[in-house]
Amino acid sequence: MSTQGTEDRLELLQGTLDLLILRTLIFGSQHGQGIARAIQQTSDEELLVEHGALYPALQRLEERGWISAKWGVSTNNRRARFYSLTSAGRKQLGKETAKWKRTAAAIERILGPEET
């Protein structure tokens, strides 16, 4: 299922990946693969996260101090790097969420009600 129909999925808009990562981490710390899985599942497999793009994004967020990382052991006993939200990251998530909602609402208003 994960390998099929990728062409139907939505490409992520520029800059939204950061927001989604922060949002995912609000439920607790998670490793990269887990974050990618969570985004895909929560979006009902609508969003495509290119796994390769995820890691530079994580790196970027870590450098800005919004998330922190340490190596740990996953549920199935594998070593993985676990990311968790910092308080700065939590604040940033609030800001980004509000901004995204305003953008989405504005675009919604421009596109108008759609009868389909």
Added chain:
Amino acid sequence: MFRPKRKTSDFGAEIEAHIELETERLREQGLSHEDARTAARRAFGNVTRAQERFYESGRWLWWDDFWHDLRYALRMLRKQPAFTLVAILTLALGVGANVAIFSIVNAVLLRSLSYRDPGRLVRVSFNEPGLGLRDITFSKPELDDLATRADVFAQMSAIAGGNVAMTGVKQAERLELAVTGFDYFTMLGAVPELGRLYGPQDYDPGFSPYAVISDAFWRREFGGTPDVLGRTITLDGDPSTIVGVLAPGFHHPAVTAGNVDVWCPAGFSADPFPKPIRSNRGLNPGIVARLKPGLTLAQAQARLTSLAAQLRHDFPADYPVQAGWTIEIQPLQEFLVGNVRTMLLVLMAAVMLIVFIVSLNIANLILARASARQQEMAVRLALGASPGRMVRQALTESLLLSFIGGLAGCASAFATLGFILRFVPPSIPRLSEVRIDWVVLLFALLISILTGLVFGFVPALHSTKVALSSAIREGGRGSGYSTRTGRLRDVLIVSELAFAVVLMVGAGLLLRTLRDLLQQNPGFDPTQVVAANVWIPVPDDPKDDLYRSIAPKAAFDRELLRRMKAMPGVELAAITSDLPTSNHTVNDPQGNDVLAIEDRALESSKDLRAERIRVSPDYFKVMQSTLVAGRFFSEGDEDGKLPVVIIDETTARKYWPARDPLGRRVRFGQDPTQPWMTVVGIVKDIKSDGLDIDGVPHIYVSVYQNPNRAFSVVLRTSLPAAVLDSQIRHEIQSMDPGLPVFNVSSMNDVLDRSLASRRFSAQLVGGFAGLALLLASLGIYGLLAYMVSQRSREIGVRMALGAQRANILKLILQKGMVLAGVGVIAGVILSASTASMMASLLYGVRPHDPAVFLVVPLLLFAVAVVASYLPARRATKVDPMIALREA
């Protein structure tokens, strides 16, 4: 910001973990291991790309580039050891000179004085602008007015002192004494190292019996033992109890002959001080005060000005209208260092010019290399290097060079500062505070970066402007002295020459001043003269003073001279109150006496002054000065006989311009009961106050009629001072063991010392000018030699087509001469517009001295021609066959 960097391998491990996790998940969904792994990889996308993005996202790239550039720069420097060595050596010299001079400027001019809240300390002076007199003596009531009526000072202290004799030790010793008020230490915020410092509770109208000593004196005289407290030393015949030792960093806020050894407080109103009467202005200038909180300098000055006006109004007899007596204050720091400011700033300018010339020279060398490396640059550009990266690379190279040079400069300055300071004239105040601190290091860093930017930026920018195709092609054919590089190098050479001219003009002016001072006739012959200073103590009670009245002093003087003359090898001996050129305080107010002239109305004689010098009869013979008219003093010019004076030509010109002064009568002071003194002789001017001071009228009186306390013995002898030293001491101290004898030296050394600061600055700037000349000529030589090597093919073609060797010679020489001409003209204009800033350092030479402004350009031009001739001659040796074949 600077968390430890995440390693690339860590990032790789994370990606590997991801793929493992994903593979596992897919296998749980029923895929085979192989398929799952492939799918996981596909979902991940391009691993290498992700790693690249990780790499680029961080500071990794910048850091890596930096290391890469640095390693590359090091490699380039190693590949050209000659260039690197020259660059680093010249830079080390330039930066080192800057660091050394700046550490002096920093300590003397920039760092604030080491007292509590030093910005609020001022120096008070009494002036009589109407008579052209500054910082005159004052009376005790005037001192009291400052304290009680002015309402501007929180604390104040008169400062006097100078010589004092310490006796009761093995041999009478001269110490440097500071006499202060009781508030002195509180005002300055000084702390003792041992014991206590005196204060207001110790008040005494005369000298208090307490003394505070310096750390250096404590160690020298008492071996640093703590039981020095309570010990008694005998100063000028009176016992003083040591109550404290000052901390080592403390400096007395006055210009003194040497470091102060002993501080004694006094009330300045009882013996041995002059009677506290307003007209009795017997206290030496030197009042330091602390402004009341909240008062600005201008407000304080305004109050003092109105106080002076009030006093002039209240006591018209003491303050004649035409004198215009005033009270003035100036910041203490300005007072202490004001006289050396110009000299230090000129030296600073000289070293900055030098480092600038050095960096221009290096820029030129780099540019020459840049032209040679044009092909390399072009290839790198063609392979996709961005212009930004190219500039960064070039700048890294220059900055690395300047840092190494700067480091070497700092190290050499650090190692040689103590040595350099020995050449710095001790007359510069605060020298003991000179050290290399963080301000100096920061300055060194700044200078290094600036020079690195200067010699790095021009070639760096140039490197990006390479026209790709032509550079690769040209580079391949090895032909080009390209116009653009050429023009840039021309500009560098011209500015280098111009700055060299400025330095050389400055050096020329200073050296001419020094030469003029050394060559002029000082009015006496300093060779074969040995001088020794003697101090006769001033006991607190005048009754204890054996030398107070004229008769015993004259007897003492005669016996002393008899003993001096009896020493083997001594021809003649004399005494003078003012040894020529050794007087530290210019315009000595003690000697600058009010004068009355008999045939002038009393009113108009109020502004007459002359310096009074007491000498024994043979003085003029010892100094071999010339008698113009009349006679010298004789043994018969003693107390009870006709009081006589000898005047110098300046006095004659000034006070008797149209008449014969011989036989006229003068009188010192304003006391009409004093007898008139008859002019019996006129001598040629003797440069008594310093070789660079003219126009001060001197009147000589006989020491037998007018004795003095501090005096110098001068001997005409062929023996060196070192041989006579102990003999002179022995003879004088066998007459009175309480008399310290000090500074026994040849008159030539005395003269030399008086020129120390001029010699220092002239030689330093002169040395730098020589260096600038060398660098500039190397610059021209390098430029032309490079041009010849680059154009050898063209020259070969020209010669093959029939050009004569003379034509080729002319071609290259012309280039050098045009450059030199433009540089010299620019330099002359620059010097002409800045030379007047040095005016106060010059004597007998105008800032726009035609000789200097003629010789310097000619010299530089001549050197430039020689420097151009060598490469030009090489150009004529080009073999057309070889040149053409190689191309």
